[in-house]
Structures are given as C-alpha cells and as structure tokens.
Amino acid sequence: MTVILDRPYQFIPPCRNDLWPGFIQRFRLFDYYLRKKEGVVSFDCRNLEVLRESLDAGDGILLAPNHCRYADPLVMGWPARMTKRHVYAMASWHLFNKHWFDSFAIQRMGGFSVFREGPDRQALETAIDILVEAHRPLILFPEGTTNRTNDVLKPLLDGVTFIARTAARRRAKRVGGKVVIHPVAIKYLCTMPIDDWAHHQLQRIEQHLGWQKPVALPLLERTLRVAEALLGLREVEYRGRCGEGTLPQRRDALIEHVLCQAEQRLQTGVAAASSSNFADQVRARVRAIRSEVHSRWFSNHPDEPEKRLLRGDVAAADMAQDLLSYPDGYLNRDSATDTRVVETIQRMQETLFGKADVGIPLHSVVELSDAIEVPAEKAPRGIEDPLITGIRDSLNEMLGRLSQEARPIG
Structure with missing residues (x-):
C-alpha cells in the first residue's frame, strides 16, 4: 500500500554534506545492493560528456530519467560516480517508511521526501533551491511512479517543469546562471537466456493459482495465459464475474469499475484531468482517492470499520494503477523481447507474492541526452508545456533505440 496511514506526513530533508555519499560510492555499497536485491550486475553510461559540459558551466542541472524499476534511483549513482559529482533526488514519502535502514540510506545519499497525496511546499522549495544553488544535480522522475515497463513511458507530470521554470527565474535573478534539463534513458538488458528462468517462474505462479495440468506452451503464449488468468481473478474479486472483450478492454473496464466504486463511497466525484488521455485521467482519479483517504484518516478520526473501508479504497486505487x-500490445509477437517478458513476469509476481524474483542478471544502460535549457518565463497557457514535450520526445527516442538491443522473443 503506497499511502502511509501509520503516521501523518512529515518532510524529510536531504543530507547535504558529501561525507556519506562519498563513503557509499567509495565502498561500492549500492552496487552490492543492486546485485543482491534487484539483480543488476553491470552498467554502461553513455553520452556522459553532455553532463560534464553542464557541470563545467556551473548550470543548475535537473536529471529526468524514465522510471521502470525500483533500481532506477540507485542506478543513477553510476553516472554520478563517473562524473565525480554527487546528486540529490526527490523520493516518495512511502519509501522512507518501509524500514529504518532504507530511510537512513535514502536521506544520506541525498534523497528527500515528497508527499504524493497532496501539496508539499517544502519538497518543492527544496528542489527549487537545489537547482538554484547548483551544488549537485537534482534527479526528478517525470513519470512519478515506477511500472516495470521499460520500453513505454507513462504520462509525464508537469510538476517537473514547474520546478525547473521557477528555479530558472530565481537563478537568473540571483546569480545570472542557467537551469538545464538532461533527459536520461535507463534501459535494462538480460545478460543470459531467460527461457529456463521464465518457465520456472511461470510454473510457480500456475501452482499458486491451483493449476494441476502441466502447461506445454511457448514462452510468450504461456506468459499471456497467466496474465489473462490474473486479470480474470481480479474481475471476479471486484465485479463478481469475468469480463468480455479483448484484454485491454477488460483491463480498462475493471479500472473504471474499481475507481467508480471508491469515488462513490468517498463521495469525491470523478477527478478532472487536463488531458483526454485515459491514463492521465486514471492518474488524476487515483491521486484524488488517495488524497481523500489520507485526509479522512488523519482529520476525521475514523473507527475501525471505517479504517478497513479506507484501506480497501487505497488498495483499489493501487490496483487500478x-x-x-500493462500497456496494449507490449507482448505482441512482432515486438516482444526477453526484457518485456521478464518485466511482465516480475510484475505478476509482485502482485501475487509481494516480491519479484531477481534471478535473471541485468545489465543497465544509462544514456544522457543533450541539455534542454529551461526558460525563465512561465509555461504557456492552453497548450502542453514545450519542456514536457521535449523531455518526452527525447526519452522516447532513446528508449526506442535502446529497446532494439534486447533479444526478440518469438
């Protein structure tokens, strides 16, 4: 559950000295963590010279990576090591509440919290100040959350460009310097054939579902069969029956159903979104549900039956997200790759078991794009911020190219 209901939000600032990140880099501590917990065993940083140019120029630097795995923030430590410059990063409040050591490590490495369920002025001001000071680059993930879909971007949040433009205005007034954005593509590649691992993991899921008959299907078809079974289970859980139509149609119908139920119970209405895109609308509605749950939990002093219902509302919002x-056509025969199959299996494992198997070693490619200078003027009204367009186009171009380095399945 991503909404923290054990205690009210309290901003956690970053550790600003260089001793802790220097210690962590020197002894390769996050390298060990990535190998042990995420299966990321090696890396390749590309086009680092563009970042070095911005560092040498003294610019305020915002690094804007795609966000497909929990490993992404730590993977960004490798370009920091190669350029010998530590970084700051904005991290969701729930990450500071998993374990005391996680909170300790995130903060010491330069992470600071942000409250996703409502406005967080302290987090915004901290991010803006970091860019104005230009002591270290700042990492902001414009997708907001992770989704294990390496080759497809989620809709980008406009908060990233709001922070960048505000910092550009303040920096221009105070020191006359610039703020730039470097889109960063992170791509994970499998370092070994996945067939044995994938069939074994799918068999574990099938056994968990109670299937007795051995499955003799090609890997791609077997993966899709399990994915359809899991969708059917969710449909029965929330709607009482399996849906009709294609998998994308059934997925969208279930999302609509669970969100409508939560909205009706909370009496929030359907949250408005600035885009006609279905994914944008779902994101706005999920955030509205989470925000309302958090508000009622800490303001209304609910009794135990109401708390159970509120937890159910959050669980429904999380499930919708x-x-x-699971994007349309991600495992089509003409485009499926080994990394896409691994991502899908691991996502299903997280849904069922709460944890993904990391037995497939991964190689991480981190590629930086040219700097996008941030104008001091406010974003134009009535159209999408050109900065968002530039970040998205750059990330899509790099990820589209990097996806060709994965092995095809078929």
Missing part, C-alpha cells in the same frame, strides 16, 4: 502498467 497497477493494471494501467
């Missing part, structure tokens, strides 16, 4: 992370 999880369902949205």
Whole structure:
C-alpha cells in the first residue's frame, strides 16, 4: 500500500554534506545492493560528456530519467560516480517508511521526501533551491511512479517543469546562471537466456493459482495465459464475474469499475484531468482517492470499520494503477523481447507474492541526452508545456533505440 496511514506526513530533508555519499560510492555499497536485491550486475553510461559540459558551466542541472524499476534511483549513482559529482533526488514519502535502514540510506545519499497525496511546499522549495544553488544535480522522475515497463513511458507530470521554470527565474535573478534539463534513458538488458528462468517462474505462479495440468506452451503464449488468468481473478474479486472483450478492454473496464466504486463511497466525484488521455485521467482519479483517504484518516478520526473501508479504497486505487502498467500490445509477437517478458513476469509476481524474483542478471544502460535549457518565463497557457514535450520526445527516442538491443522473443 503506497499511502502511509501509520503516521501523518512529515518532510524529510536531504543530507547535504558529501561525507556519506562519498563513503557509499567509495565502498561500492549500492552496487552490492543492486546485485543482491534487484539483480543488476553491470552498467554502461553513455553520452556522459553532455553532463560534464553542464557541470563545467556551473548550470543548475535537473536529471529526468524514465522510471521502470525500483533500481532506477540507485542506478543513477553510476553516472554520478563517473562524473565525480554527487546528486540529490526527490523520493516518495512511502519509501522512507518501509524500514529504518532504507530511510537512513535514502536521506544520506541525498534523497528527500515528497508527499504524493497532496501539496508539499517544502519538497518543492527544496528542489527549487537545489537547482538554484547548483551544488549537485537534482534527479526528478517525470513519470512519478515506477511500472516495470521499460520500453513505454507513462504520462509525464508537469510538476517537473514547474520546478525547473521557477528555479530558472530565481537563478537568473540571483546569480545570472542557467537551469538545464538532461533527459536520461535507463534501459535494462538480460545478460543470459531467460527461457529456463521464465518457465520456472511461470510454473510457480500456475501452482499458486491451483493449476494441476502441466502447461506445454511457448514462452510468450504461456506468459499471456497467466496474465489473462490474473486479470480474470481480479474481475471476479471486484465485479463478481469475468469480463468480455479483448484484454485491454477488460483491463480498462475493471479500472473504471474499481475507481467508480471508491469515488462513490468517498463521495469525491470523478477527478478532472487536463488531458483526454485515459491514463492521465486514471492518474488524476487515483491521486484524488488517495488524497481523500489520507485526509479522512488523519482529520476525521475514523473507527475501525471505517479504517478497513479506507484501506480497501487505497488498495483499489493501487490496483487500478497497477493494471494501467500493462500497456496494449507490449507482448505482441512482432515486438516482444526477453526484457518485456521478464518485466511482465516480475510484475505478476509482485502482485501475487509481494516480491519479484531477481534471478535473471541485468545489465543497465544509462544514456544522457543533450541539455534542454529551461526558460525563465512561465509555461504557456492552453497548450502542453514545450519542456514536457521535449523531455518526452527525447526519452522516447532513446528508449526506442535502446529497446532494439534486447533479444526478440518469438
């Protein structure tokens, strides 16, 4: 559950000295963590010279990576090591509440919290100040959340460009310097054939579902069969029956159903979105549900039956967001790759078991794009911010190219 209901939000600032990140880099501590917990065993940083140019120029630097795995923030430590410059990063409040050591490590490495369920002025001001000071680059993930879909971007949040433009205005007034954005593509590649691992993991899921008959299907078809079974289970859980139509149609119908139920119970109405895109609308509605739950939990002093209902509302919102992370056609025969199959299996494992198997070693490619200078003027009204367009186009171009380095399945 991503909404923290154990205690009210309290901003956690970053550790600003260089001793802790220097210690962590020197002894390769996050390298060990990535190998052990995420299966990321090697890396390749590309086009680092563009970042070095911005560092040498003294610019305020915002690094804007795609966000497909929990490993992404730590993977960004490798370009920091190669350029010998530590970084700051904005991290969701719930990450500071998993374990005391996680909170300790994130903060010491330069992470600071942001409250996703409502406005967080302290987090915004901290991010803006970091860019104005230009002591270290700042990492902001414009997708907001992770989704294990390496080759497809989620809709980008406009908060990233709001922070960048505000910092550009302040920096221009105070020191006369610039703020730039470097889109960063992170791509994970499998370092070994996945067939044995994938069939074994799918068999574990099938056994968990109670299937007794051995499945003798090609890997791609077997993966899709399990994915359809899991969708059917969710449909029966929330709607009482399996849906009709294609998998994308059934997915969207279930998302609509669970969100409508939560909205009706909370009496929030359907949250408005600035885009006609279905994914944008779902994101706005999920955030509105989470925000309302958090508000009622800490303001209304609910009794235990109401708390159970509120937890159910959050779980439904989380499930809707999880369902949205299965994009259309991701495992089509003409485009499926080994990394896409691994991502899908691991996403299903997280849904069922709460944890993904990391037995497939991964190689991480981190590629930086040319700097996008941030104008001091406010974003134009009535159209999408050109900065968002530039970040998205750059990320899509890099990820589209990097996806060709994965092995085809078929």
